[in-house]
Structure formats: structure tokens, C-alpha cells
Amino acid sequence: MASSKKEEFTQEDNWLADVAKALSHPARIRILKILTEMDSCMVGSIVDKLPLAQATVSQHLKELKRVGLIDGDIVGPKICYCVNNKNLAKAKTALDKLFSKIGCC
Amino acid sequence: MASSKKEEFTQEDNWLADVAKALSHPARIRILKILTEMDSCMVGSIVDKLPLAQATVSQHLKELKRVGLIDGDIVGPKICYCVNNKNLAKAKTALDKLFSKIGCC
DNA sequence: ATCGTTCATCGTAAATATACGATAGATTTA
DNA sequence: TAAATCTATCGTATATTTACGATGAACGAT
Numbered sequence A, B: 001m002a003s004s005k006k007e008e009f010t011q012e013d014n015w016l017a018d019v020a021k022a023l024s025h026p027a028r029i030r031i032l033k034i035l036t037e038m039d040s041c042m043v044g045s046i047v048d049k050l051p052l053a054q055a056t057v058s059q060h061l062k063e064l065k066r067v068g069l070i071d072g073d074i075v076g077p078k079i080c081y082c083v084n085n086k087n088l089a090k091a092k093t094a095l096d097k098l099f100s101k102i103g104c105c
Numbered sequence C: 001a002t003c004g005t006t007c008a009t010c011g012t013a014a015a016t017a018t019a020c021g022a023t024a025g026a027t028t029t030a
Numbered sequence D: 001t002a003a004a005t006c007t008a009t010c011g012t013a014t015a016t017t018t019a020c021g022a023t024g025a026a027c028g029a030t
Helices: A011-022 A026-037 A043-048 A054-066 A085-101 B011-022 B026-037 B043-048 B054-066 B085-101
Strands: A070-075 A078-083 B070-075 B078-083
Touching: A011 A054, A011 A085, A011 B011, A011 B026, A026 A043, A026 A054, A026 A070, A026 A078, A026 B011, A026 B085, A043 A054, A043 A078, A054 A070, A085 B026, A085 B085, B011 B054, B011 B085, B026 B043, B026 B054, B026 B070, B026 B078, B043 B054, B043 B078, B054 B070
Parallel strands: none
Antiparallel strands: A070 A078, B070 B078
């Protein structure tokens, strides 16, 4: 990439792009859906439902966690992941705002 | 990436991820905003408003065009880009659906 | 026909992302 | 304590993305 020019854009545009990046892989879309469909949210259960290795799923979870769309709570030897509704709502609001702004030609 | 596993996911999840990918760079968010703020939508005008080289902007426009979020109409030697409202609405609907689905924990 | 303008594409370099096996750390269970 | 389980991280390979200069193709104007 030579030298990432991201600091040349506004914080808002960068944040929106970051949220979009977190959603830019089908595995991560799937994970978000799984987390709400299932009662349990252990990593193992998620891995079972995806065509990916455990290490790879862990990386995707890390990416979703990085932007705050999910939380991971330690429960004994396991980790219970769940969506972060507050940040999810924040993301939805920001995307709505973008779409309503760019909705003309 | 070894061997992209994207074909192992549903078409819907892949499409949503693809739209999100198109939005996953601040320059492309900015471009969408510029296209609605400006009367003119020549590439040159967009380049002037971004801290990027013309070739780079052209690549970003190509990515937005790939997923159908913008159209490019040839006008003489220039090309007039504008947002594609139909596909924009489709993307918004799909994202809304996703967010409403995953909105619980 | 030639020139200048406009934009896409090519070639290339560096950064990131994706994927996996192997391993390490933490914790429960035996 | 030892063994088993669960998950993050490391190391690594490959693919993709981002960025730019240079070039080429298309068009209007001279």
C-alpha cells in the first residue's frame, strides 16, 4: 500500500470504513448471525458451524471485537461471545446517516 | 489466504460482505459523499478533493462501480459518475435486515 | 492531422488480509 | 498433580488491497 493515507480523511469516514471492513467478510456476517441465533456462544460452537479452522475463526472474532461489534466474556475455561448492541446500534445509525446523505443523483 | 473459502458461504452473505467491502475505505465513503454534494461528477473534480493520485482514485471508482453503487456515463472525453440509487437502496435494505436480525443478545 | 485533455489500465511495490497447523496459556476435571 | 479442554497467538504461505508513475486510448479543439 506504500503509505496508508487513511489519516488524511475525517475520523468519521475512517470509523465508518472500519465498521464496513469488519462486515466485509462472509464469515464475519455469518458469525454475527450465529451469535444471535444460538443460545450458546462459545468459540467451539461457532467453529462447528463454519467451514474454517479454529485459528481462522479466532482471527475473525478478533476483528469483530476490534471494532466493538462483539464482546467476549470469560466463563470458566470458555469464552462466551455475544454481539454488542450499543455499538451495533451506533454502527447502524452511522450507516443510516450515510445512506440518507448520499441518496440522490 | 491459501484458498479463499468464500464459496462456502451463502450468496446473500457474500453479497452483503461485498457491499461492505466497497464501503471499507474512507476514500470510497468520501467519494460517495462528494458525488452527491457536487453538481459535476467528473473524475478530475473528485481527484481534486482527495489526497490521492488520479490512478488511485480511478481504482476506488472501479471498486464502487463493481458492486453497482455508482455508475459512470461517458460524456465526450469525460466520464460523469453518479451514485446508483437503486442499488444503494438495495444495499441499505440488506444492511437494515442484517442489523435488525442481529439486534439481540 | 496534431495537440491537449481526460481517464482507465499496466506495471510495480509495499501493506493487509485470509487461512492453517502448531503451540502456549488458562481452567476445569479426574 | 496430571490430564483434558478451550481458545488465543505465533509462524508462515498466499492472495488481495492500496498507492503511484507511466502509458495508452478516446475525444474535442485547433
